[in-house]
Amino acid sequence: MSRDVDEDREDARPLVEVRxxxxxxxxxxxxxxxxxEIPRGQTLAIIGESGCGKTVLLKTMIGLVRPTRGEVSxxxxxxxxxxxxxxTRQRIRFGFVFQNAALFDSMTIEQNVAFPLRxxxxxxxxxxxxxxxxxxxxxxLAASVSNKKPAELSGGMRKRVGLARALTMQPDxxxxxxxxxxxxxxxxxxxxxxxxxxxxxxxxxSVVVTHDMRVAQKVADRIVMLYPLPQLEDxxxxxxxxxxxxxxxxxxxxxxxxxxxxEAKAGVGGENGIRDSGFGIRG
Amino acid sequence: MNATAANANVRRPGPVLRLVGAAxxxxxxxxxxxxxxxVSVGGITLFSVRVVSWMVTRRPRRETLLPNFYQVGVLSLPxxxxxxxxxxxxxxxxxxxQFRVMHLETRLGAVINMTLVRELGPVLAATMLxxxxxxxxxxxxxxxxxxxxxxxxxxxxANPIHYLAVPRLLACVFMIPSLTIMADFMGVAGGYxxxxxxxxxxxxxxxxxxxxYVGSFDIFSGVFKSLFFGIAxxxxxCHRGFHCDAGAEGVGRAATTAFVYSFVIILVLDLALGIxxxxxxxxxxxxxxxxx
Numbered sequence: 001m002s003r004d005v006d007e008d009r010e011d012a013r014p015l016v017e018v019r020x021x022x023x024x025x026x027x028x029x030x031x032x033x034x035x036x037e038i039p040r041g042q043t044l045a046i047i048g049e050s051g052c053g054k055t056v057l058l059k060t061m062i063g064l065v066r067p068t069r070g071e072v073s074x075x076x077x078x079x080x081x082x083x084x085x086x087x088t089r090q091r092i093r094f095g096f097v098f099q100n101a102a103l104f105d106s107m108t109i110e111q112n113v114a115f116p117l118r119x120x121x122x123x124x125x126x127x128x129x130x131x132x133x134x135x136x137x138x139x140x141l142a143a144s145v146s147n148k149k150p151a152e153l154s155g156g157m158r159k160r161v162g163l164a165r166a167l168t169m170q171p172d173x174x175x176x177x178x179x180x181x182x183x184x185x186x187x188x189x190x191x192x193x194x195x196x197x198x199x200x201x202x203x204x205x206s207v208v209v210t211h212d213m214r215v216a217q218k219v220a221d222r223i224v225m226l227y228p229l230p231q232l233e234d235x236x237x238x239x240x241x242x243x244x245x246x247x248x249x250x251x252x253x254x255x256x257x258x259x260x261x262x263e264a265k266a267g268v269g270g271e272n273g274i275r276d277s278g279f280g281i282r283g
Numbered sequence: 284m285n286a287t288a289a290n291a292n293v294r295r296p297g298p299v300l301r302l303v304g305a306a307x308x309x310x311x312x313x314x315x316x317x318x319x320x321x322v323s324v325g326g327i328t329l330f331s332v333r334v335v336s337w338m339v340t341r342r343p344r345r346e347t348l349l350p351n352f353y354q355v356g357v358l359s360l361p362x363x364x365x366x367x368x369x370x371x372x373x374x375x376x377x378x379x380x381q382f383r384v385m386h387l388e389t390r391l392g393a394v395i396n397m398t399l400v401r402e403l404g405p406v407l408a409a410t411m412l413x414x415x416x417x418x419x420x421x422x423x424x425x426x427x428x429x430x431x432x433x434x435x436x437x438x439x440x441a442n443p444i445h446y447l448a449v450p451r452l453l454a455c456v457f458m459i460p461s462l463t464i465m466a467d468f469m470g471v472a473g474g475y476x477x478x479x480x481x482x483x484x485x486x487x488x489x490x491x492x493x494x495x496y497v498g499s500f501d502i503f504s505g506v507f508k509s510l511f512f513g514i515a516x517x518x519x520x521c522h523r524g525f526h527c528d529a530g531a532e533g534v535g536r537a538a539t540t541a542f543v544y545s546f547v548i549i550l551v552l553d554l555a556l557g558i559x560x561x562x563x564x565x566x567x568x569x570x571x572x573x574x575x
Contacts, residue, residue: 064434084333088442096438102431116439165439 013076015040015173015205016061021070023056029229030056032238034070036224043199043206045220045245047213049259052228053238054209055099058175061207062094063087075172092120095166099178101158103150109136109161110146116169135164138201139194156187163194167202174198176208180215192218213260217245225256330522334452337445347450355416355451356458360465362415363408367466370403371395371473379482389488393496395474400497404467405505406553409512412459413545417520420451421541424524425534433525448525452517459513460506467505504560511556515548 014037023031030053038044046054059065060072063079072079077090103112113132117123123131133143139160150158159179166174176195180188192215199206199219210216216223225241225248232238241248241256248260296304374395382388424447427433436443478484520541527537 059434062438064437084442088437088440091438092440094438096435098431098435100430102435104432104435105430115441119439119441169439 014038015075016207017073018057018061019071019073021057021060021072022068023053023060023065024068031060031067031226032229034226034238036239036242038205038207040205041203043195043208043219043221045208045210045216045223046226047210047216047223047259048226049211049228052226054211054226055177057226058177058207058209062091062096062175092116092169093172095169095171095174097159097162097166097174097176097179099181101150101162103158103161103165105150108147108149109153112150112161113146113165113168115165120169131168132164135167136161138167138198139164140190156183156190159183159191160194163191163198167198170202171204173205173207176206176210178210179208180210180212188212188215189218191215195219213262220245223248225259227255326526327518327522330525331518333444334448334518334521337442338449338452341445343445343449343453347446348453351450351454352458354419355412355454356461359412359415359458359462363411363462363466364469366407366411367399367404367469368473370407370466371399371470371475372477374398374403374470375474375477375482379478388482388484390492391478391482391484392474392489392493395478396471396493396497397501399470399474400467400502400505402505402553402557404470405463405509405512406549408459408462408466409509409516409549410546412455412462412513413516413520413542413549416455417516417545418538418542420517420520421523421527422534422538424521425527425537428525428527429529429534443525448517448521451521452514455513455517456510459509459516463506463509467502500564504556504564507560508553508556511552512549515552516545519545519548 016036016038018034018036021031021034022029034057046057048054056065060067061074063072063082066080074090075093077086079087079090082090103109104115107115110129110132113135114128117128117131132146136143136146141157141160141164145153145157145161150161153161163179179191179195183191195206195208195215196219198204206219208216208219222243223241223245224239226238227236227240229238240253241251243251249257251257375391378391378394379388382391382394424433427447433443433447436446475486475489478489479486523537523541523544527533
């Protein structure tokens with residue numbers, strides 16, 4: 001009985017908790033006072049324009065970037081206080097899909113997908129081969145690609161292999177960094193479908209960093225929008241929106257609506273808005 | 284018009300003030316240089332501690348070791364052998380004229396072989412290794428950093444230092460003594476070939492004189508020094524690769540600095556270890572100096 005209560009309590013606890021997070025690289029501040037809780041099973045999309053710190057936030061969640069202040073806890077473990085070895089162990093519970101897939105270019109597709117299995121399990125080569133083919137099939141890739149090198153595949157195929165590799169260890173949480181960047185609209189939609197399918201198939205928590213609103217709307221249960229620090233006032237919060245996708249267009253902050261509709265920022269910051277976004281006509 | 288008048292009214296600082304300003308700038312620049320230097324020495328020291336700690340606490344995987352041993356050892360052999368041979372011959376060419384003036388041609392063997400096994404063999408093998416392997420390591424690891432492959436390793440629960448840096452360090456440490464011996468051997472052979480077959484020095488005297496001066500401690504001291512050179516090359520090159528700046532320029536700079544830093548460290552270590560080994564030699568065989 002008491003064990004059931006403990007398990008319930010554990011389930012009720014958010015899987016990822018980010019508290020008062022600051023991240024700076026040298027003098028350049030990227031994230032300021034970010035607090036976020038991600039409940040188990042939720043698919044969260046983090047949106048925002050380039051350079052707003054989305055990817056940095058994602059990498060902080062898995063301990064690849066160390067915060068300057070604040071803490072990130074994963075399933076009750078404070079990532080900053082873990083030893084290098086313990087952190088390495090916890091990372092097996094994560095799957096990370098990188099922006100450009102980050103496949104090991106010296107290895108074949110099969111070796112890439114099998115990498116975590118060879119590192120962390122004592123499976124035989126036959127078992128590993130079966131798992132690899134099953135994972136590749138799940139992301140819609142034929143067995144014939146398994147002997148190819150990453151350079152021989154198209155961008156969309158590489159992203160699928162990246163997803164297959166992230167799924168290999170059946171992680172508790174999947175982190176996607178710009179899963180559709182650089183893909184044509186059809187392939188973007190296919191990847192979006194894959195994210196939805198993955199969530200349907202496995203009881204997985206997902207965080208999707210994207211600036212593609214169609215993908216965010218398609219996959220997310222909740223959207224968080226970040227804004228670049230240099231364009232914010234000193235005391236302004238960096239998270240401009242945190243809520244369900246359906247209500248994002250009704251957000252009070254004008255900048256959220258503009259991002260969702262993909263409008264240039266002339267109306268908000270006047271001339272400065274355009275100049276800051278990097279599209280200003282100079283001279 | 285107004286602006287021009289305002290500029291004319293601004294007084295330029297006097298020569299003393301300018302001198303003080305320039306001196307302050309120089310001090311600030313020097314301070315920044317020192318801070319940068321301390322940061323980079325601290326960075327490489329901490330990195331080295333992490334590499335060694337992973338090396339002693341967890342055994343590296345076999346599949347990561349063999350390719351590195353092959354790359355560092357087997358593939359470096361031809362270039363090291365070639366360098367050794369030519370340096371042996373060049374030493375014969377350069378020393379012959381001086382020694383002939385003193386009618387000491389038969390002592391050429393002692394000079395060439397002593398120089399090779401104590402200094403040029405280990406230093407040249409290490410330099411070739413830094414150029415061939417060190418910069419390639421920095422470029423490869425730098426590319427992996429830039430394309431997020433190092434992050435991908437970490438995200439899959441494989442520690443990048445354990446997986447990438449430890450095998451490279453072990454390969455350099457275990458392979459560099461063999462490369463040094465190869466450079467020594469080929470240098471001795473090259474020197475012999477040129478002295479005996481081209482310059483016509485008597486072979487018996489050439490080798491008898493060599494044997495009299497070059498002892499096993501000299502060979503040992505060269506190989507011993509090479510171990511430290513191997514450690515320095517691997518740690519510096521891996522550190523530059525792991526801390527590579529973004530883009531193609533960053534990777535290029537990582538490869539270049541890996542070689543330059545390794546080379547400078549090889550020279551500094553060569554001097555320090557040379558002094559240390561001489562002190563050891565003199566304390567073990569105090570009569571050795573008198574004999575010379």
